Every structure is written in C-alpha cells, then in structure tokens.
Ligand SMILES: Nc1ncnc2c1ncn2[C@@H]1O[C@H](COP(=O)(O)OP(=O)(O)O)[C@@H](O)[C@H]1O
C-alpha cells in the first residue's frame with residue numbers, strides 16, 4: 001500500500017509529508033520511505049494557527065474556517081509531495097492535523113473528570129481533493145481508552161529502532177521534545193515514552209520576541225551567548241520536570257506565557273544570553289529526564305535524535321556533551337534511513353495503515369491507555 005503521512009507539529013512551521021510504501025502486519029510490518037517533502041505555512045496561516053492554539057478567546061466561526069482551510073492546505077501539500085515523488089498512486093492518507101488544544105491529564109469539568117484534545121484540519125476536505133481515503137483525528141481514541149493521547153510515534157520507533165543487543169533512546173526535538181526508550185530485546189510493553197519538555201518552542205518564542213525571527217538558524221545566536229546558570233537551574237526546578245511519566249506537554253505548559261516569565265527571570269541579560277539559556281534548558285531537561293526516569297531502569301547505548309532541533313548546531317553540541325556525561329552515543333535518525341525531519345510524518349502513514357487494517361496504533365505503555373486502541377476517523381471518497 002502507498003500511504004502519505006501528513007504532520008504539522010506544535011512549532012506551526014508547516015507541513016511535512018512522507019510518501020511511504022507499507023507491507024505486512026504486526027511484527028512483520030515493513031516499509032520504505034519513498035519521498036519526504038516539507039511545505040512551510042504561508043505567513044498569514046501560521047499567524048492564524050498560532051492565534052488559535054490554546055487561545056483563551058476565539059470565535060467558533062474562526063475555528064470552523066481554520067478547520068476547512070487547513071484541509072485545503074494539507075491536500076495541496078500532499079499533492080506537491082506526490083508529484084515530486086514521481087506521482088505514485090496513493091491508496092491512503094494519514095493526516096495528524098494541527099493541535100490547537102491538548103490536555104492530557106484529566107481535570108474536573110461540569111461535574112466529571114475529563115482529559116481532552118483537539119486536532120484541526122478537515123479530513124473530508126483532504127479526501128475529496130485528493131480522491132483518496134483519509135484517516136485523521138488519531139489522538140481521541142487513545143484518550144477515550146484512558147491514555148494521554150501522546151506520544152503516538154512509539155509504534156514507528158519500535159519498528160525501526162528496536163535492537164536485540166542494545167537499548168536505544170529515540171529523541172524527537174520538535175516544538176516539544178519527546179523520547180521513546182526501547183530496552184535491548186524488549187517487547188512493546190517495556191517501552192518508556194513521554195514528553196521531556198520544551199524542544200524548540202521556548203527558543204523560537206524568545207527569538208521572535210527579541211530578534212523578530214522565527215527560530216535561531218543553526219543555533220548561531222545561542223553560540224554567541226553564555227548560559228545564565230541561576231535562570232537555568234530555576235527553570236529546571238519547574239513543576240513539569242518533576243512529574244512522573246507518562247506525561248505530555250504543549251503550548252499549555254511551554255507557550256508564550258512560559259517564555260515571557262523566562263525572559264523576566266533573565267533580567268537585564270544580553271539577548272544572546274537569553275537564547276543560550278533557553279537552548280541549555282532544552283538540552284539539560286532532556287538529560288535530566290533520562291537520568292530520573294529512564295537510565296536507572298535499564299542499560300542504554302544509543303541516543304538517536306530527530307526533528308527540527310537537530311538543525312540547531314549549538315543545541316546539538318550541548319546534547320553531545322550531555323550524551324558523553326551519560327555514557328550514551330548520540331546518533332541521527334538519518335543513519336537509520338529516516339531523515340530527521342521526516343520521522344513524525346512517516347509515523348502517521350504507519351498509524352493510518354494500522355487503522356485501515358483494523359489494527360491498534362497506540363502503545364499503551366507509552367500513552368498510559370488501559371488497552372490498545374484502533375485510532376482515528378476515516379473520511380471515505
Ligand atoms: N536551520 C535551523 N536552525 C535552527 N533551528 C531550526 C532550523 N530548521 C528548523 N529548526 C527548528 O525546528 C523547528 C521545527 O521542527 P519540527 O520538527 O518540524 O517541529 P514540530 O513537529 O513541532 O513542527 C523550527 O520551529 C525551528 O525551531
């Protein structure tokens with residue numbers, strides 16, 4: 001089956017499309033990545049997406065329009081990727097959508113405790129434009145089964161990175177950073193997975209505020225600054241880092257308000273020092289999460305990174321230093337045949353394939369769900 005996976009993450013930078021050929025079932029599942037293509041959101045779309053995320057007030061008309069507009073945009077992104085891949089006939093599309101709200105932990109609401117999530121980008125529009133069935137809205141079924149709805153990438157991580165003789169930690173650095181730890185020779189039940197905290201989100205927001213740029217290209221600004229140790233240590237003492245896994249984070253935890261408070265704590269420091277400190281927060285919080293929640297439960301050798309954060313050379317140097325201290329060897333997912341920007345979109349191709357075949361896509365040990373669940377909703381043509 002030829003499946004296109006479509007991912008647009010919390011960074012709201014754009015849309016990644018992976019065209020993947022998938023065969024087999026269960027442990028015999030195998031796949032080849034045929035093509036990966038990234039389309040940036042047009043400026044005004046990015047602005048609307050960021051405004052909708054975790055907004056305390058926005059009109060339902062606006063949300064409804066955004067849902068249909070993103071459907072059009074996803075269809076165009078898939079079409080572009082398909083053409084660049086030599087126009088293979090697509091059998092199925094898996095479209096994650098844009099998360100505009102995610103509350104992984106249940107809290108009282110109108111007399112009942114609920115957890116909830118919302119991904120937007122209308123699957124019916126994507127299906128109609130491409131004339132291909134679409135699986136979308138993957139997270140709610142896991143949450144209805146008692147899970148946190150995230151992370152969903154462990155299915156893919158397990159398929160690619162499991163090894164009989166060595167434990168591997170797979171770390172994606174998107175807006176939020178998440179890891180999947182797979183002990184040597186482990187079954188899917190032994191996987192540990194959770195969001196470690198900010199990936200690029202805080203760096204991006206501060207770059208926007210201080211330099212009017214969307215991100216720190218190559219980590220050049222961070223390289224010129226020095227890390228403000230008291231600010232870093234204060235931030236590492238924050239409540240999210242103490243929570244035990246499974247746990248998920250988003251703009252609700254590390255969005256605009258968080259970055260503003262972080263900036264206040266930096267006082268009169270030079271702008272480059274603020275960015276260096278935010279970059280150190282990403283690297284150090286990952287290392288702390290490993291020490292606290294992963295390494296004491298097993299032996300691991302590789303730390304495999306992916307996501308947009310791998311383009312930040314300063315962040316990668318900091319991570320490399322942490323890896324040396326932890327006795328891990330830092331690797332890129334590219335070395336395993338999955339370009340680091342493509343990984344999450346490949347995951348949603350695989351998840352759609354599972355759903356199409358009536359198979360579960362969540363890994364209960366990763367999301368905290370009580371059972372495996374078939375994920376998503378299907379829009380037929
Ligand atoms: N050349 C680069 N230099 C530094 N950071 C980059 C570069 N390219 C991308 N990034 C970072 O990666 C982010 C996008 O990563 P991505 O994996 O797509 O995250 P998400 O899944 O949250 O969308 C950007 O917002 C930016 O912070």
Ligand SMILES: [Mg+2]
Nearest residue numbers: 009011013014
């Ligand atoms: Mg992205």
